Amino acid sequence: MQRYVLTERGKFLVAILVIVIFVIPGAILATWALTQEKKSNEAPPDLNGIHQNGTGSVSPAPSPENTPDPISDLQNDDNLGQTSLDPSITGPTTFDLDSGTMTFLFTPEQQDTLDDNTVSKIGELLASPKNTNDAKIVVEVPHLPYNETLIMTDAIINAFAANAVSQSNIGFTVYLPEVDTSTFEINISFK
Numbered sequence: 001m002q003r004y005v006l007t008e009r010g011k012f013l014v015a016i017l018v019i020v021i022f023v024i025p026g027a028i029l030a031t032w033a034l035t036q037e038k039k040s041n042e043a044p045p046d047l048n049g050i051h052q053n054g055t056g057s058v059s060p061a062p063s064p065e066n067t068p069d070p071i072s073d074l075q076n077d078d079n080l081g082q083t084s085l086d087p088s089i090t091g092p093t094t095f096d097l098d099s100g101t102m103t104f105l106f107t108p109e110q111q112d113t114l115d116d117n118t119v120s121k122i123g124e125l126l127a128s129p130k131n132t133n134d135a136k137i138v139v140e141v142p143h144l145p146y147n148e149t150l151i152m153t154d155a156i157i158n159a160f161a162a163n164a165v166s167q168s169n170i171g172f173t174v175y176l177p178e179v180d181t182s183t184f185e186i187n188i189s190f191k
Contacts, residue, residue, distance in 0.1 A: 091117035100130025142177035
């Protein structure tokens with residue numbers, strides 16, 4: 001009967017095999033499981049391609065009494081985006097054609113479209129020297145509950161579509177808004 005003795009090289013190869021077979025797949029599975037758990041704790045992703053880059057925790061869901069009911073709003077008003085909106089928040093609050101930036105206000109509880117003045121100014125902004133062939137339109141929006149985010153992003157995408165800009169040319173970033181705010185700043189720039 002012949003006995004085999006592991007050399008230092010053999011011990012090294014066995015250690016490498018153990019790492020490759022057990023440790024690396026285990027680390028990959030653990031990372032995947034933690035990522036899935038983290039994703040399940042976050043707000044559902046928006047199908048319109050919103051990328052969340054804000055820091056901090058996800059805000060809790062609003063209480064039912066503060067949540068707007070889109071169905072009852074639509075029953076009360078056929079054109080929700082235009083009738084009950086305060087004129088002081090229509091149109092851009094800042095507009096700089098040379099730097100290619102624009103800021104306007106949006107109230108998801110009162111709007112489902114952008115006002116005509118804002119849509120027109122978006123068209124003007126597209127003529128900015130910052131809007132080059134390589135530029136991407138970046139829209140910074142607040143982190144809101146899913147329904148409000150959907151209303152806001154649809155309104156923004158439709159405003160760009162009215163100016164012949166496809167959704168694939170728009171990138172969204174998210175910031176954490178101030179607490180107890182119902183009107184939010186939307187920032188547009190070119191990157």
